[in-house]
Amino acid sequence: MTPELPHPHPPRLAAWLVALFTSAAQAESILGDLHEEFFDIVSKAGIASARRWYWRQSAETIAHLASAGFRVAPWSLAGVVLLGFLLRRFDFQLPERIIVAILRAQRPYSNLHYGFYVWQVTYGIPIVGVIQTVLIGCIVAAFAKGREIVATTTLSIVSPFAFLLHFLLVGGQWSNSIFIFPWRFLIIQVENLVGLVIGGVLVREFRSVVARRFSRTSP
Amino acid sequence: MPDEMVGLRSEESLLTQMHHFFYIVYIMPARDYLGEFEHIVLLTVLRLDDQAYGVTVRREIEARTRREVSIGAIYATLDRLEAKGYVQSRVGGPTAERGGRSKRFFRVTAQGVSAIKHTHRALRSLTEGLALLKTRS
Numbered sequence A: 001m002t003p004e005l006p007h008p009h010p011p012r013l014a015a016w017l018v019a020l021f022t023s024a025a026q027a028e029s030i031l032g033d034l035h036e037e038f039f040d041i042v043s044k045a046g047i048a049s050a051r052r053w054y055w056r057q058s059a060e061t062i063a064h065l066a067s068a069g070f071r072v073a074p075w076s077l078a079g080v081v082l083l084g085f086l087l088r089r090f091d092f093q094l095p096e097r098i099i100v101a102i103l104r105a106q107r108p109y110s111n112l113h114y115g116f117y118v119w120q121v122t123y124g125i126p127i128v129g130v131i132q133t134v135l136i137g138c139i140v141a142a143f144a145k146g147r148e149i150v151a152t153t154t155l156s157i158v159s160p161f162a163f164l165l166h167f168l169l170v171g172g173q174w175s176n177s178i179f180i181f182p183w184r185f186l187i188i189q190v191e192n193l194v195g196l197v198i199g200g201v202l203v204r205e206f207r208s209v210v211a212r213r214f215s216r217t218s219p
Numbered sequence B: 001m002p003d004e005m006v007g008l009r010s011e012e013s014l015l016t017q018m019h020h021f022f023y024i025v026y027i028m029p030a031r032d033y034l035g036e037f038e039h040i041v042l043l044t045v046l047r048l049d050d051q052a053y054g055v056t057v058r059r060e061i062e063a064r065t066r067r068e069v070s071i072g073a074i075y076a077t078l079d080r081l082e083a084k085g086y087v088q089s090r091v092g093g094p095t096a097e098r099g100g101r102s103k104r105f106f107r108v109t110a111q112g113v114s115a116i117k118h119t120h121r122a123l124r125s126l127t128e129g130l131a132l133l134k135t136r137s
Helices: A012-020 A024-045 A047-072 A074-090 A094-109 A114-143 A148-169 A175-180 A182-217 B003-017 B021-027 B036-051 B054-065 B071-084 B110-127
Strands: B087-095 B101-108
Touching: A012 A024, A012 A047, A012 A182, A024 A047, A024 A182, A024 B054, A024 B071, A024 B087, A024 B101, A047 A074, A047 A148, A047 B071, A074 A114, A074 A148, A094 A114, A114 A148, A114 A182, A148 A182, B036 B054, B036 B071, B036 B101, B036 B110, B054 B071, B054 B101, B071 B087, B071 B110, B101 B110
Parallel strands: none
Antiparallel strands: B087 B101
16 A cells, blocks of 8 residues: 655745745735646656746746835835935944843842843843834834835845944934944844845745735635 | 827927927837837737746747746736736636645736837847848848
8 A cells, every 4th residue: 555645745844934024915815826736846847846947937926026126116115215324323332222221220239130231231232222123124114015125135134234334424323333343233234134134034924914804704 | 000009199290389498308209119129028928828827938939939938027017017017917716736825916007008119119120121120031
């Protein structure tokens, strides 16, 4: 007796990534088309080549949809990215301020919980920094309706260069620290990249859930 | 004389009478030439008639032009054509073979047909008399 073969399904990660870069209405038809062609290829050439085809199509589809996002409304996208950059710029030292305020409030107990105190000093600022960038990512994505991931990814790519340029041209108390502590600048940029995109994904997923619920309840 | 020619003549006569810049700009025809891929997609949708959706459009283009295209390229172009008013779309019912997702059918509008004709006229005019492109009988 031959063992029953598992039911083939398209790569979930690829489908999820395509859905992130499309509006809810577009995702329905694009993923449906990819699904239909995937099973056609499975029946003709097998699951391995169908999966390869699906991944290649997904990557090309994401590239086309992202570039279309830039072409359709470049100025509104640029405006949203600028908003995100300004939010990052004005709240640049917010994580430090929050952690310093917490440490000051805990000073009387610092000897009792010294380990926790050191942990906060070491990891507190990067953690608050990530939370801050996630929130900024959410705000940017909320304004970039339908192009949440394109806007947050663009901001996360553009802002390290914009920050560097800003500090080189305008200066400020942080300008020297970039060169004295380059690792600190790198950590902030990684936080930036991850946090902003996570913010975009959260808003995109929230909108997808709302759209699915609305389509189920509407007659 | 066809109606559109009558319209054109009357606009030409008005143009000679009214040398006003804004009026001239106003009656200038909007840019309705198609890009290469837009042209291919529009002709394919026209050819497929009421069966034009992502999968069939992609397969038809690949079969006729021997050019591999992605679903994303097709949808990005169709969305652009829809925004220009050259195609209209409607959503069909969900099917099991598509994982319960519905198809989006496209059809070419009168404006789209006019854009195809306009582009063909321009191409014909450009290729007319070129010995290099003459086919051997």
